[in-house]
Amino acid sequence: MSIQTLLQVNDLVVDYPGKGFRAAPFRALDGVSIEIGAGETLGLVGESGSGKTTLGRAILGLAPVTKGRIQFEGEDIGSASGKKRRSLSKDIQVVFQDPYTSLNPSMEVGDILAEPLIVQGRSRIEARARIVELLEQVALPKDALHRLPRDFSGGQRQRIAIARALALSPKLIVCDEPVSALDLSTQARVLDLFLDIQQATGVAYLFVSHDLDVVRHISHRVAVMYRGEIVEQGDALPVTTTPRHPYTRRLLLASPVPDPDRQASRRAERKALATAEATTATL
Numbered sequence: 001m002s003i004q005t006l007l008q009v010n011d012l013v014v015d016y017p018g019k020g021f022r023a024a025p026f027r028a029l030d031g032v033s034i035e036i037g038a039g040e041t042l043g044l045v046g047e048s049g050s051g052k053t054t055l056g057r058a059i060l061g062l063a064p065v066t067k068g069r070i071q072f073e074g075e076d077i078g079s080a081s082g083k084k085r086r087s088l089s090k091d092i093q094v095v096f097q098d099p100y101t102s103l104n105p106s107m108e109v110g111d112i113l114a115e116p117l118i119v120q121g122r123s124r125i126e127a128r129a130r131i132v133e134l135l136e137q138v139a140l141p142k143d144a145l146h147r148l149p150r151d152f153s154g155g156q157r158q159r160i161a162i163a164r165a166l167a168l169s170p171k172l173i174v175c176d177e178p179v180s181a182l183d184l185s186t187q188a189r190v191l192d193l194f195l196d197i198q199q200a201t202g203v204a205y206l207f208v209s210h211d212l213d214v215v216r217h218i219s220h221r222v223a224v225m226y227r228g229e230i231v232e233q234g235d236a237l238p239v240t241t242t243p244r245h246p247y248t249r250r251l252l253l254a255s256p257v258p259d260p261d262r263q264a265s266r267r268a269e270r271k272a273l274a275t276a277e278a279t280t281a282t283l
Contacts, residue, residue, distance in 0.1 A: 003037030006204050007059065007172055012068035012078075014054055028054040030228045031068070036172065039198065041205040043215030043236060045251065046225035052208050055225070056174045059206065060094055061085045072172070090120060093165040097177040099157035103149040109160055110145035116167045134163040137200070138193060155186035159193065166197065175207045179214060191218050212251050216240035224248045 014029040029051050036042045046052045057063035059070055061080060070078040077088060096102040103112055113134055117127040135144055138159040149157055158178060165173050175194070179187040195218060197203065209215050215222050215236065222239040224232040224247065232245040243249050 003040060005035050006038045006040075006073060007034075007036040007206070008069075008071045009034045009055070009059070010069045010071075012055070012058060012070065013066040014051075014058055014063050015066040016064070028063070028228055029058070032225075032228070032230055034223050034230065034233070036204050036206060038171065039202040039204055040221070041198065041207055041219045043219030043222040044206060044208045044225060045210065045212055045215050045222060047210055047251070050225040051228040052210075052225045053176055054228075056094075056176050056206060056208050060092065060174055061088075089116070090168040091171045092174070093168065093170040093172070094174045094176065095158070095161050095165050095178045098181055099154060099161045100149060102161055103157060103164075105149055108146055108148060109140075112149075112160065113164055113167055116164065120168060130167065134166055137166065137197065138163045153186075154182050155190055158182065158190055162190075162193065162197070166201070166203070169201070170203060172204045172206065175205050177208055177210070180209065180211070187214070194218060212240045212248075224251070 010033050012029050012032040013027065015025040015027050018024050018026055032051070032055060034042060034044075034055075044052045044055065054063050058065055058078075061077070065078040068078070069076055072088070072092065077084070080088065107115075110128075110131055113131045114124070114127040117130055118124070122130070131145065132142065135142060140156065140159055140163070144152070144156075144160070149160065152160065161178075178194075179190050182190060191214065194205065194207075198205065205218070207215060207218055212222075219236040221234065222232075222236045223230050224239065224243070224245065226245075226247045232239055232243060232248045239248065240252065243252055
């Protein structure tokens with residue numbers, strides 16, 4: 001049974017103005033193509049500066065599209081107007097990296113969660129009922145309604161951010177490094193929460209991360225970005241355990257292991273790969 005395509009990105013190019021007088025534009029994305037099916041998770045992995053966050057921002061309408069197409073449910077949204085983008089917010093949401101700065105520190109959690117519902121025309125009574133559902137869905141107590149974000153741990157704040165993203169029952173959530181600011185045990189709990197929510201609601205994720213272990217845990221498929229291009233793409237297990245591209249292999253070797261001797265061997269192999277890649281680039 002084939003999965004219905006929800007999001008399709010074809011040959012996407014994003015250029016930013018160069019810094020300085022007469023500086024050439026900086027190409028952040030160069031011909032990127034991905035697709036995400038309904039209820040599917042695509043893990044997008046790469047180091048800082050690879051372009052992965054820019055791709056997420058372009059899908060959200062926060063980065064300029066120079067060329068190419070972004071289609072959501074068959075409709076081109078790459079150059080959507082502000083009004084169209086606001087209407088799309090009920091179907092496409094985002095969870096950012098830092099759960100504290102993404103939440104208004106002066107607003108109670110109940111008001112934070114009610115805001116997108118009120119904007120979309122829900123009554124306060126309807127919003128309150130939905131908020132109670134959301135808190136239960138992300139395993140937060142009901143008294144969280146009347147507390148401020150600073151009253152919660154990092155993991156709990158990310159649960160609040162996830163609840164806000166879920167408020168309008170979206171079809172796709174762009175998750176931009178949503179666990180990288182959390183400790184390892186909290187990371188695992190939040191990743192399991194993402195999986196539970198997907199199973200219960202059928203929401204799709206574009207899950208952006210620099211960590212192959214994280215995307216292996218949560219993704220159906222994985223796309224690897226390097227210098228603004230997709231260099232490898234496929235089912236999660238083979239891409240994250242037996243990658244073909246040298247860059248993906250370097251990412252895999254960068255993941256820590258508990259055995260010191262094996263870790264030293266991986267570090268040496270990663271250095272050799274980087275040296276070979278640099279030599280090839282200069283030929």
